[in-house]
Amino acid sequence: MQAAIKDSYDLVIVGAGPAGLSAAARAAEIDREAGLQQPSYVLLESADAIAQTIQAYQVGKHVMDEPSFLNLRSPIGFSAGKREDVLMRWDTDVDAQNLNIRYACEVTEVSGVKGDFEVRLANGGSIIAGAVIVAAGTQGNLRHIGVTHDEPSEFVCYSLADPRIINDKHVIVIGAGDSAIENALALQERNNVYIVNRRSEFSRAKSGNLNAVLGSINDARSTLDCYYDSSVKSISPPERSGEMGEVTLTTATGEVSIACHLVIARLGSTPPRARLERMGLSFSSPLPTALPDLDKRYQASVPGIYVVGGLSGYPLIKQAMNQGQDVVDFIAGNDVEPADHELLVARLGGLYPEKTVDETLDFFCSRGALFESVSPIGFRELMIESRLAISGSWARGESGRDYIDGAPTAIAGGHHILDAGDFVEKFYVVMEGNLKIRPYPGAPWSQVGVGQFFGESCLFAGRSQDASVRMGDDCVVIQIPRRILIKLALSNTAVRKQLDDAFVFNLLKVTFKPKIEDDQLRLIAGDCPTKVFEAGNRLFEEGDHGDVLYVLRAGTVNLLQGLQQQLVADQYAGELVGQLSLMGHPRRMYSALAMTRAECVEIDGQKFRALLSGNPEIRAALEKDLTVLLQETNTLYTHRASAAAMNFLMQNGLGEATDALIIDSSKCVGCDQCEVACASTHGGVSRLKRAQGPSLGRFHIPTACRHCETPHCMKDCPPDAIRRTQTGAVYIQDNCIGCGNCEANCPYGAIDLVAMSNQKNGLWNQLVTATQRFLPSNDIAPQEVPAIKLAVKCDACTTVAGGPACVRACPTGAALRLGSGELLEMIGE
Amino acid sequence: MHESLLAWKNYRYLKWFVVLFVISVAVFVSQFSNAAPVSGGTWQGYMLGTVGALLIVLLAFLGIRKRRYRSRLGRVEGWASAHIYLGILVIFLSAMHSALELQSLNVHTLAFWLTFGVVVSGIFGLYVYLHVPILMSGNQSSGYPDLWFEELKELDQRILDTTAGLRGEVVTQILSALRGTELGGSKADQLFGRDRSKFLLSPLSRWKKNTDQRPIIICLSETLPVAQRKGINAESLAEIFEFFGRRQQLLRRLRKDVQYRAILKIWLYFHVPLTFALLVALAVHIFVIFYYW
Numbered sequence A: 001m002q003a004a005i006k007d008s009y010d011l012v013i014v015g016a017g018p019a020g021l022s023a024a025a026r027a028a029e030i031d032r033e034a035g036l037q038q039p040s041y042v043l044l045e046s047a048d049a050i051a052q053t054i055q056a057y058q059v060g061k062h063v064m065d066e067p068s069f070l071n072l073r074s075p076i077g078f079s080a081g082k083r084e085d086v087l088m089r090w091d092t093d094v095d096a097q098n099l100n101i102r103y104a105c106e107v108t109e110v111s112g113v114k115g116d117f118e119v120r121l122a123n124g125g126s127i128i129a130g131a132v133i134v135a136a137g138t139q140g141n142l143r144h145i146g147v148t149h150d151e152p153s154e155f156v157c158y159s160l161a162d163p164r165i166i167n168d169k170h171v172i173v174i175g176a177g178d179s180a181i182e183n184a185l186a187l188q189e190r191n192n193v194y195i196v197n198r199r200s201e202f203s204r205a206k207s208g209n210l211n212a213v214l215g216s217i218n219d220a221r222s223t224l225d226c227y228y229d230s231s232v233k234s235i236s237p238p239e240r241s242g243e244m245g246e247v248t249l250t251t252a253t254g255e256v257s258i259a260c261h262l263v264i265a266r267l268g269s270t271p272p273r274a275r276l277e278r279m280g281l282s283f284s285s286p287l288p289t290a291l292p293d294l295d296k297r298y299q300a301s302v303p304g305i306y307v308v309g310g311l312s313g314y315p316l317i318k319q320a321m322n323q324g325q326d327v328v329d330f331i332a333g334n335d336v337e338p339a340d341h342e343l344l345v346a347r348l349g350g351l352y353p354e355k356t357v358d359e360t361l362d363f364f365c366s367r368g369a370l371f372e373s374v375s376p377i378g379f380r381e382l383m384i385e386s387r388l389a390i391s392g393s394w395a396r397g398e399s400g401r402d403y404i405d406g407a408p409t410a411i412a413g414g415h416h417i418l419d420a421g422d423f424v425e426k427f428y429v430v431m432e433g434n435l436k437i438r439p440y441p442g443a444p445w446s447q448v449g450v451g452q453f454f455g456e457s458c459l460f461a462g463r464s465q466d467a468s469v470r471m472g473d474d475c476v477v478i479q480i481p482r483r484i485l486i487k488l489a490l491s492n493t494a495v496r497k498q499l500d501d502a503f504v505f506n507l508l509k510v511t512f513k514p515k516i517e518d519d520q521l522r523l524i525a526g527d528c529p530t531k532v533f534e535a536g537n538r539l540f541e542e543g544d545h546g547d548v549l550y551v552l553r554a555g556t557v558n559l560l561q562g563l564q565q566q567l568v569a570d571q572y573a574g575e576l577v578g579q580l581s582l583m584g585h586p587r588r589m590y591s592a593l594a595m596t597r598a599e600c601v602e603i604d605g606q607k608f609r610a611l612l613s614g615n616p617e618i619r620a621a622l623e624k625d626l627t628v629l630l631q632e633t634n635t636l637y638t639h640r641a642s643a644a645a646m647n648f649l650m651q652n653g654l655g656e657a658t659d660a661l662i663i664d665s666s667k668c669v670g671c672d673q674c675e676v677a678c679a680s681t682h683g684g685v686s687r688l689k690r691a692q693g694p695s696l697g698r699f700h701i702p703t704a705c706r707h708c709e710t711p712h713c714m715k716d717c718p719p720d721a722i723r724r725t726q727t728g729a730v731y732i733q734d735n736c737i738g739c740g741n742c743e744a745n746c747p748y749g750a751i752d753l754v755a756m757s758n759q760k761n762g763l764w765n766q767l768v769t770a771t772q773r774f775l776p777s778n779d780i781a782p783q784e785v786p787a788i789k790l791a792v793k794c795d796a797c798t799t800v801a802g803g804p805a806c807v808r809a810c811p812t813g814a815a816l817r818l819g820s821g822e823l824l825e826m827i828g829e
Numbered sequence B: 001m002h003e004s005l006l007a008w009k010n011y012r013y014l015k016w017f018v019v020l021f022v023i024s025v026a027v028f029v030s031q032f033s034n035a036a037p038v039s040g041g042t043w044q045g046y047m048l049g050t051v052g053a054l055l056i057v058l059l060a061f062l063g064i065r066k067r068r069y070r071s072r073l074g075r076v077e078g079w080a081s082a083h084i085y086l087g088i089l090v091i092f093l094s095a096m097h098s099a100l101e102l103q104s105l106n107v108h109t110l111a112f113w114l115t116f117g118v119v120v121s122g123i124f125g126l127y128v129y130l131h132v133p134i135l136m137s138g139n140q141s142s143g144y145p146d147l148w149f150e151e152l153k154e155l156d157q158r159i160l161d162t163t164a165g166l167r168g169e170v171v172t173q174i175l176s177a178l179r180g181t182e183l184g185g186s187k188a189d190q191l192f193g194r195d196r197s198k199f200l201l202s203p204l205s206r207w208k209k210n211t212d213q214r215p216i217i218i219c220l221s222e223t224l225p226v227a228q229r230k231g232i233n234a235e236s237l238a239e240i241f242e243f244f245g246r247r248q249q250l251l252r253r254l255r256k257d258v259q260y261r262a263i264l265k266i267w268l269y270f271h272v273p274l275t276f277a278l279l280v281a282l283a284v285h286i287f288v289i290f291y292y293w
């Protein structure tokens, strides 16, 4: 399979994941068309097999081919199916097309210029390349043990796909993170396992794993033991395959040698950013999550180096494969349209007949300052995820446009887009005409013009908001899903700065009503630093001298008072914290504790007072607000029991909840109607576990989704299947791929991966049985083909007419749903 | 959120109850001016009977509404609230309808006594619904049954592990106490919180009661002071003694929980079958009346 080794290629492709394989296969195709005898390209893979990210999925995982609207464009085949089948097909294709792959070739550095790059390898070698495609994925490089013989082999491995195939062996697991622990626990059932921990405790592990591993280690009869404070000194692989080798550890009490069949090292990975920077690629933000700057043809800031696949910000396999093929065509000078071209044509809906797609995108990018610093490829992705809303003359003419999936939607001028109290799941940027906006009920209507935007206030806070927005006449607006813009803001500092400034400005405007001139406000808003307080940290302590005021941008802050740190108020995003000390009260009356990660905009006391001195009206308004707060705090302070209850609820995530299920256990008769109701309206799987979860006095918080302000579960979903409705309900769409990220990310155990039957229900079934396509399949025997496991969670009954079934089914009124704002009220009773 | 289901929508159904009660008493009393004697056969009697029968059907419909999870016909809590007040009204209606002519036993009086049974069991159920949850949540002030079971399993495992280093009769006692621990049992056992746990004093002895784990704890407390002398590892035994203390506590809490659960359900075993019997008797009662018109 391996072609004769030569050390100079026109094209070097780094990483044999879906993107790299597809690129190599396209390069091979072009070679064949040109009748070349020797390959003009080489594909370098650091491991000893293709597609390490896919190899690392759990055994039998159903790999999905989302996004369904995108067609596959690659000489390598791919369709949804079992992990094993997908990998086998790729292996077959790689063999059939005789791809020029070199395994165990980890690329460490690329230097030089276009036409003459030097690609250096970890094994000391190097290759000269005309162009380089980096398709190394986002998983980073697995950390190696760092001694001789540590390269992946039959004896040493860095991942474990199926613990069940290892039996009656002596295994050493190196590492103390969750993956090391999970491997060790799974292996100990049939093997003798030693886990080697560099420290004296397992401090990085999730609590479930921690308890399980400590239980096993301390259990004299278990086959799992741990070496603490130990590191690997040397490895000697076995003479012959299948025999035992030896590992020598340096421990606190001296050296120990252990004979074993297998060494599994789970030492985490180094993020890929550093490696790309060493190649000279530039990034648009200092954040570790930032993406490299790329042009439309995936070319990075160093001409001749291209980045595709997961690394370029496209998180799914099909996208990666399409890019792999396209980029090779671009390099070969074939001016093909990218695979998503048709989608963009549909998105843009022919609004500008005289402009090509690229020209339209450039035109949009140049409207207003927001997108100035966004790379063309970044803007392209953003447009694919977004929808245009059009009105007036823009919407006339082209009949039938609405029938194309994702085409611009016509909205009549004056029509409601958002009302006060809605959650904002979209961000609006005006391209033509105006949007009409009223920042809070009772305020005058104003206009958002070309290049201006709306929606920044809810972007990070994830709470409902006060503004109303209406469509203007003759207007074109880009509606960007919130998560997409967050992704952009997190990877692009310039965008982030504009959003921040606009946020502070509008917040101050709402706080001070229209009594301050915009110019004056802008002066203050312009350079307010944002500070982040992690949950559990304090903004300030009672008794401190304080001269800063905080505007809470996201998160929840509790105000505590007295020796017993009694809770006296809870402040949410959009509220002020610490204004008292600025009103001539030099000492802080309360301590302010961040209950969730809190982002605060800091306003300088002096500036604030200067603002007040010129405006007796504002001063009066603020003084009135303060009086209300003081009264509220006094009520709570005198209510000792409620403070304890509040603390309990806060600790259990109710502070960040927008809609949580609470059970008043003094009324719950344990009939489980709530669970049955949930299951019977949700395909037979209950999304709440009534009997589980913490209780305090009357309050019981069952294990169920709280619909968090900024849902942890949404953070890292490859197909973006987790969405939020305008009423705030967080739900999982059908395009879930079952990767389990959300399950791991939810701190409240509210998501389960449940085996579902994978046939979609036909219309007949849907009409007759009225159930969703999901059927629980607990009865599937383990040796059968595993059913697709998909994530399920409470969706606040968005699809059930009449609202939450749990609450409606409870015969005693014990089951309640509460938003965080309602907590104080309830506890006050 | 504090008010009970009795207070649903500001005592809506209490108000209904009062109004309907006053009207039906008025209708009932109006019979006394009639020439005919007070009975179910007057127009007033028919009216009270008809309303009563309709109400019974409506009340029984709760069993169906309760299981229609997609129904948008009010909340179950509202239905339950109405159920209670109208259910109590039914017994007054039946009393007035029958004018308490209950001397003989036939299908007509049977219908009355079944109604009476349903209502009495319902009232008991209401009492239970209002009080037991409070006791139960007090019992659950630290953790919940799933957790206790887990803790119990862990404790048992640790006791087993520690026992491995001991020898003699005490091993039999400990192991048999673990094996002989019972929770739950028959419906009656659950309801009365009966503990049928048992253990063995020695391998050849007969099973002895180990109610509330007290006997085994006494047994261990007697062995512990003499352990060293008898060559038993006192340290391990002391540990086990402590474990049994915690076990006792957990078992008590679990048993209480089981008992509360049983109480919360037991009355439905009367309420629902009696309802079915009532519906049948009622149908026969009405059929017979019209057939022999």
Ligand SMILES: Cc1cc2nc3c(=O)[nH]c(=O)nc-3n(C[C@H](O)[C@H](O)[C@H](O)COP(=O)(O)OP(=O)(O)OC[C@H]3O[C@@H](n4cnc5c(N)ncnc54)[C@H](O)[C@@H]3O)c2cc1C
Pocket (backbone or CB within 6 Å): A014, A015, A016, A017, A018, A019, A020, A044, A045, A046, A047, A050, A051, A052, A053, A054, A057, A062, A063, A064, A065, A066, A105, A106, A107, A108, A135, A136, A137, A138, A139, A140, A141, A308, A309, A310, A311, A314, A315, A316, A317, A318, A320, A718, A737, A738, A739, A740
């Ligand atoms: C648990 C999980 C489940 C998922 N499920 C799905 C799904 O069902 N459907 C779907 O479409 N997507 C899914 N994804 C996302 C999908 O895995 C990625 O989109 C895809 O793997 C990206 O492909 P890639 O080619 O860019 O990178 P990768 O697949 O990560 O491949 C990169 C390759 O490069 C190699 N490499 C890295 N660094 C170097 C180096 N320096 N030198 C040489 N070689 C190197 C690696 O060993 C690896 O083989 C899932 C992701 C996860 C984590």
Ligand code: HEM
Pocket (backbone or CB within 6 Å): A671, A811, B056, B057, B059, B060, B061, B062, B063, B064, B066, B080, B083, B084, B085, B086, B087, B088, B090, B115, B118, B119, B120, B121, B122, B123, B124, B125, B126, B129, B268, B271, B272, B275, B278
């Ligand atoms: C003739 C009168 C009555 C009839 C026919 C009747 C019938 C029923 C039925 C069929 C159920 C449903 C049980 C189930 O499916 O689980 C029920 C439940 C109940 N009944 Fe009655 N009932 C009557 C009177 C009463 C009265 C007078 C009370 C109380 C004062 C009462 C209290 C209850 C309660 C508390 C429930 C449980 C509700 C729930 O858990 O959903 N009932 N009754």
Ligand code: SF4
Pocket (backbone or CB within 6 Å): A704, A705, A706, A707, A708, A711, A712, A713, A714, A730, A745, A746, A747, A748, A749, A750, A751, A793
């Ligand atoms: S699933 Fe978990 S993280 Fe996501 S919204 Fe619900 S509670 Fe929050």
Ligand code: SF4
Pocket (backbone or CB within 6 Å): A663, A667, A668, A669, A670, A671, A672, A673, A674, A675, A690, A809, A810, A811, A812, A813, A814, A815
């Ligand atoms: S339906 Fe209500 S009473 Fe029944 S278990 Fe659920 S919360 Fe408790």
